[in-house]
Ligand SMILES: [Ca+2]
Ligand SMILES: [Ca+2]
């Protein structure tokens with residue numbers, strides 16, 4: 001691979017990653033003279049005959065009948081239907097024909113709204129050989145929910161003993177103290193009924209601090225071209241410890257070992273959306289969000305941006321079509337009751353004033369391009385997603401954290417965070433990747449205390465309960481300055497999340 005992937009938002013999971021993030025932060029602070037109204041620079045996607053490319057094709061109307069018409073258009077255009085999601089009217093297709101995009105629009109007639117290449121590189125994993133229709137054709141046959149285990153639950157209404165027995169390394173977890181998770185645990189550690197999906201690089205299910213909380217029946221691997229694979233072990237970590245670290249922040253167990261998560265009694269599902277090269281392609285994320293909705297998850301965490309574009313522009317047809325498909329998946333899963341937390345990103349940029357991007361497309365050769373405020377970092381900037389910036393132990397905005405007035409919703413700890421790591425170990429990592437799972441944990445505690453609340457109610461309360469933090473210099477004075485009042489500003493949004501208020 002020519003370009004080292006860095007969409008995952010932990011900046012210190014490798015030494016070179018931390019250095020890369022620091023470089024990115026400085027680049028992101030450069031003043032630009034272009035205006036937000038400029039058209040974005042086109043990013044042509046070459047699809048020569050013979051190269052296997054991946055596409056999303058959006059139906060105009062999201063229902064099984066119209067989705068079936070889109071599938072027929074794919075087949076009539078020399079494409080293969082890899083995965084069909086009739087709930088959202090999205091078909092994932094492979095084709096090695098240069099003319100596929102034009103043909104599928106023509107053959108689809110009124111059924112096709114848009115088509116977009118979902119990568120700029122040829123498909124590395126190939127087309128899955130078993131394309132049996134149990135997951136594909138029509139709306140029937142989907143798994144609907146699951147039995148929630150009830151083994152020694154601490155139901156949300158139960159009073160706890162005032163003295164919580166500490167795990168050995170809890171004293172090192174300044175992050176849980178900053179968001180008052182330690183105080184919240186005197187009320188509850190969260191409910192077994194709450195399930196959090198970790199859309200990431202996989203979770204080590206045998207880790208002694210995670211094993212008790214892993215829900216294998218609801219875990220999945222989405223990285224084989226965007227098709228769900230429930231094979232045991234398929235959703236475990238391979239080349240990255242990122243997902244295991246994120247999972248521990250959310251729900252490492254209170255078990256006399258190691259650390260505790262923000263919500264140490266909730267359950268975790270591994271939803272693997274990061275392939276072995278570190279890429280989170282759109283069809284992987286779509287699979288992950290729909291899966292979360294199908295399995296009635298309560299919360300998801302999303303510490304990544306969707307590759308290969310750091311920003312997806314609505315004035316570029318391929319990018320707009322992909323963004324539509326991902327947004328449909330997010331919106332649909334939200335309607336099923338899932339609330340989503342997402343990392344704001346580590347580029348040190350002002351997301352409310354976008355001007356340039358030099359990181360995309362990252363699967364072939366990035367170009368220096370003009371971008372505008374119609375270009376979105378997804379999923380974090382999609383409607384209804386909680387956008388999380390990162391704080392330091394001193395409650396400064398971390399130098400690498402993206403920011404943006406009206407974009408950042410809340411802040412949480414993201415600098416030097418101790419959590420679980422593969423091999424049954426522990427590691428300290430930094431990134432907005434580490435901030436978002438604190439918010440996912442707070443949402444899981446809140447859902448434990450308020451089981452009937454909808455995603456919109458949870459998000460409203462999260463913002464209202466967050467502790468206001470007035471503008472202050474970022475760590476090392478890095479990046480665009482803070483703007484806005486204490487109640488809602490470009491660094492902290494509505495404030496640092498408050499786990500104690502979430503369970504009160
Ligand atoms: Ca523990
Ligand atoms: Ca948001």
Ligand SMILES: [Ca+2]
Nearest residue numbers: 465466467498
């Ligand atoms: Ca508060």
